[in-house]
Amino acid sequence: MSDWTMDRRAFLEHATVSGSVAAVGAVLPGLARGVSRRTAPVVAPFELEEATIAGLQAGLESGKYTARSLVAAYLQRIEELDRKGPALRALLEANPDALAQAGALDAERKAKGPRGPLHGIPVLVKDNIATRDRMQSTAGSLALAGVVPPRDAFLVERLRAAGAVLLGKANLSEWANFRSTHSSSGWSGRGGQCRNPYALDRTPSGSSSGSGVAVAANLCVVAIGTETDGSIVSPSTCCGIVGIKPTLGLVSRSGVIPIAHSQDTAGPMARSVADAAIVLDALAGVDTRDEATAASAGRSRTDYAKVLDPAGLQGARLGVCRSRFMGYSSATDVLMEDAIDALKHHGALIVDPADIATAGQFDESEFAVLLYEFKADLNKYLGEWAPAAAAKTLEELIAFNERTKEKEMPYFGQEIFIQAQAKGPLTDQDYLRALDKNHLLARTQGIDTVMAEHHLDALIAPTGGPAALIDLVNGDPGGGGSFSTPAAVAGYPHVTVPMGHVRGLPVGLSFVGRPWTEAVLIKLAFAYEQATKARRPPRFVPTAPLG
Secondary structure (H helix, E strand, C coil), rough: CCCHHHHHCCCCCCCCCCHCCCHHHHHCCCCCCCCCCCCCCCCCCCCCCCHHHHHHHHHHHHHHHHHHHHHHHHHHHHHHHHHHHHHHCCCCEEECCHHHHHHHHHHHHHHHHCCCCCCCCCEECCCECCCCCCCCCCCCCHHCCCCCCCCHHHHHHHHHHCCCEEEEECCCCHHHCCCCCCCCCCCCCCECCCCHHHHCCCCCCCHHHHHHHHHHHCCCCEEEEECCCCCCCCHHHHCCCEEEECCCCCCCCECCCCCCCCCEEEEEEECCHHHHHHHHHHHHCCCCCCHHHHHHCCCCCHHHHHHHCCCCCCCEEECCCCCCCCCCHHHHHHHHHHHHHHHHHCCCEEEECCCCCCCCCHHHHHHHHHHHHHHHHHHHHHHHHCCCCCCCCCHHHHHHHHHHHHCCCCHHHHHHHHHHHHHCCEEEEEEHHHHHHHHHHHHHHHEEEHHHCCCCCCCEECCCCCCCCCCCCCCCCCCHHHCHHHHHHHCCCCCEEEEEEEEEEEEEEEEEECCCHHHHHHHHHHHHHHHCCCCCCCCCCCCCCCC
């Protein structure tokens, strides 16, 4: 078993409470001046706190708001909380053209009416997604600083076409947390350490860390994350928000800095299921530059928001995945039992247990596939999207990191980069066998089998445990619990929604299904969300209350 697999099982990009004993002072040497280690910083009231897309559109229609006023309000909020105050470090940069873009959309609304529900809505984009503008697209790395992509990523084209305002670029775990076996989730060379708004000494999880923190802290309306295994759903659960990891191919990856084409996808992160559904509708679409999206033709909906139904749990058959995905955190298990009771009370039929028999059997083969594909896919991306970069191949990137190690590797190294560089081409039999094994165990003998056996609409489990302490000495702690891997390796959809809190730290409930069943999962997650109303805004306390 590889070091990466041993230390961070199954691409575990978030961590559980028990895994770290580092003290606040040791792991957060840069805690913002004026922020006490015992009391929460003073945060000014924010008119747009917990605002929804529907609520903002109503305000835009009535004239209460303009797109420009919304952008200005969020930029002020970013200045107060991200740059100062608790210093969340969720953003790498704000879009210098956001106010001008918002003004143009206001004029268009007045002349022609809105394009749709995202017209004038500020959206934050993860910094591994290419934008052809005055912002950078770097995956958090200094190696890509100053590089201008030749065009927008396809999903960015979709957002712009829907009338969204690109508010800025979100911080992330550098290179989507695929550089070191001992990395700290939420850290990048460009942005430093991103912090969890529920407890500033806790990990925001990775790798869509900044996207999750920004949404949770009301620095934006919604954000876009990306996932290979856990990078949307893990920061969503740790930051108390909704995350949708779509079926592979529903959302184009063209222009997204890759890890692995057999698992990569982008998806929405929002404070509510309704908002996430609206954004997913804008993102989905066939892209000739991403052949995987061809499979989505005729399988995706044109309006995911139409499935939202508070009574959506009635008659739904849900299977509880206990083995490997419960039992690692007693407090999380309590929340899960309460969630099961709530699901039953609102009409769901629970099959308990409904375990994935192959869970844990493809961790090593998953990592092997990711290493092979990372080398091939990153080299291809750098050649097409970043020809002027300081490093044009993974091999050159490794050398760049070594030359700039005081800035790029002050806390952890690049062990995964080195392992990936040692891999051969995608024609290697070891790669092809590992990929076949992944699909057999995660799909055919895994999710497909248990869902067919019990006639299930979805599988459910805790998304993961509460956030661990940030530890820049040892990196993210290992341990079990993340429910991200089966759906990630299978390429199947996964929705997480807030389930409750452990000592003030959020925990999410996951709904996983067969491919192209986003509408089913969104319907179920919305009904659960409306029944429980578990989300609470963060208070930006320095540390979780343990007394």
